Amino acid sequence: xxxxxxxxxxxxxxxxxxxxxxxxxxxxxxxxxxxxxxxxxxxxxxxxxxxxxxxxxxxxxxxxxxxxxxxxxxxxxxxxxxxxxxxxxxxxxxxxxxxxxxxxxxxxxxxxxxxxxxxxxxxxxxxxxxxxxxxxxxxxxxxxxxxxxxxxxxxxxxxxxxxxxxxxxxxxxxxxxxxxxxxxxxxxxxxxxxxxxxxxxxxxxxxxxxxxxxxxxxxxxxxxxxxxxxxxxxxxxxxxxxxxxxxxxxxxxxxxxxxxxxxxxxxxxxxxxxxxxxxxxxxxxxxxxxxxxxxxxxxxxxxxxxxxxx
Amino acid sequence: xxxxxxxxxxxxxxxxxxxxxxxxxxxxxxxxxxxxxxxxxxxxxxxxxxxxxxxxxxxxxxxxxxxxxxxxxxxxxxxxxxxxxxxxxxxxxxxxxxxxxxxxxxxxxxxxxxxxxxxxxxxxxxxxxxxxxxxxxxxxxxxxxxxxxxxxxxxxxxxxxxxxxxxxxxxxxxxxxxxxxxxxxxxxxxxxxxxxxxxxxxxxxxxxxxxxxxxxxxxxxxxxxxxxxxxxxxxxxxxxxxxxxxxxxxxxxxxxxxxxxxxxxxxxxxxxxxxxxxxxxxxxxxxxxxxxxxxxxxxxxxxxxxxxxxxxxxxxxxxxxxxxxxxxxxxxxxxxxxxxxxxxxxxxxxxxxxxxxxxxxxxxxxxxxxxxxxxxxxxxxxxxxxxxxxxxxxxxxxxxxxxxxxxxxxxxxxxxxxxxxxxxxxxxxxxxxxxxx
Numbered sequence: 201x202x203x204x205x206x207x208x209x210x211x212x213x214x215x216x217x218x219x220x221x222x223x224x225x226x227x228x229x230x231x232x233x234x235x236x237x238x239x240x241x242x243x244x245x246x247x248x249x250x251x252x253x254x255x256x257x258x259x260x261x262x263x264x265x266x267x268x269x270x271x272x273x274x275x276x277x278x279x280x281x282x283x284x285x286x287x288x289x290x291x292x293x294x295x296x297x298x299x300x301x302x303x304x305x306x307x308x309x310x311x312x313x314x315x316x317x318x319x320x321x322x323x324x325x326x327x328x329x330x331x332x333x334x335x336x337x338x339x340x341x342x343x344x345x346x347x348x349x350x351x352x353x354x355x356x357x358x359x360x361x362x363x364x365x366x367x368x369x370x371x372x373x374x375x376x377x378x379x380x381x382x383x384x385x386x387x388x389x390x391x392x393x394x395x396x397x398x399x400x401x402x403x404x405x406x407x408x409x410x411x412x413x414x415x416x417x418x419x420x421x422x423x424x425x426x427x428x429x430x431x432x433x434x435x436x437x438x439x440x441x442x443x444x445x446x447x448x449x450x451x452x453x454x455x456x457x458x459x460x461x462x463x464x465x466x467x468x469x470x471x472x473x474x475x476x477x478x479x480x481x482x483x484x485x486x487x488x489x490x491x492x493x494x495x496x497x498x499x500x501x502x503x504x505x506x507x508x509x510x
Numbered sequence: 511x512x513x514x515x516x517x518x519x520x521x522x523x524x525x526x527x528x529x530x531x532x533x534x535x536x537x538x539x540x541x542x543x544x545x546x547x548x549x550x551x552x553x554x555x556x557x558x559x560x561x562x563x564x565x566x567x568x569x570x571x572x573x574x575x576x577x578x579x580x581x582x583x584x585x586x587x588x589x590x591x592x593x594x595x596x597x598x599x600x601x602x603x604x605x606x607x608x609x610x611x612x613x614x615x616x617x618x619x620x621x622x623x624x625x626x627x628x629x630x631x632x633x634x635x636x637x638x639x640x641x642x643x644x645x646x647x648x649x650x651x652x653x654x655x656x657x658x659x660x661x662x663x664x665x666x667x668x669x670x671x672x673x674x675x676x677x678x679x680x681x682x683x684x685x686x687x688x689x690x691x692x693x694x695x696x697x698x699x700x701x702x703x704x705x706x707x708x709x710x711x712x713x714x715x716x717x718x719x720x721x722x723x724x725x726x727x728x729x730x731x732x733x734x735x736x737x738x739x740x741x742x743x744x745x746x747x748x749x750x751x752x753x754x755x756x757x758x759x760x761x762x763x764x765x766x767x768x769x770x771x772x773x774x775x776x777x778x779x780x781x782x783x784x785x786x787x788x789x790x791x792x793x794x795x796x797x798x799x800x801x802x803x804x805x806x807x808x809x810x811x812x813x814x815x816x817x818x819x820x821x822x823x824x825x826x827x828x829x830x831x832x833x834x835x836x837x838x839x840x841x842x843x844x845x846x847x848x849x850x851x852x853x854x855x856x857x858x859x860x861x862x863x864x865x866x867x868x869x870x871x872x873x874x875x876x877x878x879x880x881x882x883x884x885x886x887x888x889x890x891x892x893x894x895x896x897x898x899x900x901x902x903x904x905x906x907x908x909x910x911x912x913x914x915x916x917x918x919x920x921x922x923x924x925x926x927x928x929x930x931x932x933x934x935x936x937x938x939x940x941x942x943x944x945x946x947x
Contacts, residue, residue, distance in 0.1 A: 249748050251930060268751070276748040282741035286524070298516050299749035
């Protein structure tokens with residue numbers, strides 16, 4: 201195991217941010233930590249980075265307590281972004297890479313290809329403060345991976361990025377994974393997590409609620425569901441035998457079927473009544489699992505959530 | 511390369527590259543010199559007409575008359591015949607007759623106070639042997655005249671010594687005989703330097719020290735606040751240890767300070783070499799080119815900077831904005847500016863208990879000790895490591911360095927937690943709790 205969290209706990213005053221959390225991140229995977237705001241994602245990541253010291257429990261790298269050398273093998277993108285505003289783009293990238301133990305020469309040779317790939321090459325001698333917010337985000341992403349880290353830790357990776365840049369970054373992450381790097385990221389955007397993760401861990405109120413590979417999780421929460429898009433009134437769907445529950449979306453409906461019901465039987469019945477545009481057998485979405493778990497987790501009395509604790 | 515050095519180099523480069531650094535580099539010494547020379551220059555600009563002087567001669571070799579004669583070559587203007595100097599009287603007094611000597615000296619002093627005379631020169635019996643037996647009493651800062659007198663007297667005394675000596679002397683002793691003299695200048699109160707020159711010089715040294723320590727110290731604070739506010743801190747801390755970061759900042763900016771001082775010294779050395787071609791007040795020589803003052807200026811600048819910048823790093827780590835920091839900077843400024851506020855008191859009594867205590871407390875020592883040093887302006891013979899002003903200055907320096915070491919300990923404890931606290935300023939009890947981690 202590259203990274204192991206062993207029963208870590210952290211409280212801030214009376215608020216328990218992380219409660220007995222254990223995780224195992226194998227090498228060479230994309231690992232997602234998901235959870236609602238205030239679930240303890242950032243606190244967990246900060247404890248991995250040794251920025252926050254756990255009240256109890258251990259953080260192990262390759263089974264050993266982390267050494268200062270470990271810092272050089274990690275690329276860390278914190279939730280709160282920021283770079284030296286007065287430094288030039290190239291300068292700041294080289295500086296940050298050198299602080300990770302990269303030689304000046306190695307860092308410099310890496311800067312231009314990355315800037316080109318992220319569309320920032322023309323801005324390479326501009327000051328950071330002259331860049332737009334989105335460009336600064338991309339720049340900071342480059343600085344996170346420029347020193348070729350073995351483990352990339354990204355806190356709220358997708359916040360503040362447009363879809364185009366999300367795609368670029370996703371491609372880079374998949375490429376890193378192919379090269380044997382390990383990626384750990386946190387997000388509350390489930391769609392993205394679902395597309396990227398090999399492993400997923402969901403935490404809520406500082407505790408782990410789901411943990412496993414994406415296929416395991418989906419199997420565990422697998423429900424017999426179909427998505428259907430029809431012309432006309434879909435009211436009758438609720439009355440069909442074998443349909444447990446109907447969720448209406450703007451353009452389509454989702455039907456949850458009883459166990460053992462063949463979706464073909466349902467389709468046959470529907471086709472007799474209305475025109476069907478689309479009919480898909482559904483895997484459970486991480487989004488649904490998330491909503492379901494988060495709601496189940498939330499105690500009746502507590503509606504405020506954990507709050508964004510530092 | 512160690513991460514400390516990488517941080518160090520960046521902090522250094524960030525400052526040295528700035529235009530304001532170059533401007534300060536050149537402007538500060540120019541202003542400094544202007545302030546020191548200003549009173550003297552003002553005195554020099556006044557076209558006073560012929561300057562009247564008197565001479566008390568106890569040498570029994572009529573050096574006084576020869577000196578009076580030698581002054582005839584100076585005219586007020588080139589084409590007119592108005593003499594620059596008029597020697598009113600040469601009092602030839604028997605070396606044994608101290609009653610008469612004192613009476614004459616007192617009456618001449620009165621005449622200077624009444625502005626009937628501008629100078630009187632005293633040549634004691636052993637003037638050819640001991641430099642301090644030649645002195646001039648004046649309330650004027652006209653250093654051009656003082657330089658001329660010094661030159662003439664050097665020539666005269668050299669020839670007197672040569673006349674008296676063996677004709678077969680060695681080259682070495684001939685050189686000793688022809689050495690130039692340092693003319694001792696006193697005002698009518700017996701002070702060896704004109705008060706205004708001394709006060710201005712002291713003020714200049716203190717202001718430069720104050721400005722540099724405070725200016726660069728605050729740069730350390732701003733640099734910490736910038737990293738805190740722009741949230742770079744988390745990435746930094748995931749790359750370097752808080753201690754490496756803190757020391758990299760303090761010493762990197764400190765190196766910029768040293769660069770500045772080195773350039774000033776190069777300028778000073780140039781001035782020192784060129785000084786014979788200018789008319790510079792010999793009393794300024796005694797301050798600006800006094801080894802003790804120069805050495806302690808550097809020592810106090812460096813140690814003072816280290817102490818205060820560490821304190822500023824601590825402040826930077828616990829505040830959340832520049833604005834909040836400013837309110838905390840004010841009391842620190844007071845510590846350093848104290849000697850200027852107490853200036854007159856220190857001037858009158860540089861060795862008073864208050865002045866001595868304040869010049870040994872680490873936070874007030876750098877500027878206070880500098881003020882006293884300039885006022886006392888020790889001569890080489892007064893240098894002693896264990897007593898006098900030089901000894902005290904050394905002790906003060908050791909205390910500042912010790913305080914710096916303590917400050918580093920304290921700050922490193924607070925820094926590593928403070929820099930990651932956003933949004934709220936920690937309370938004093940919280941900070942005290944951090945010290946125990």
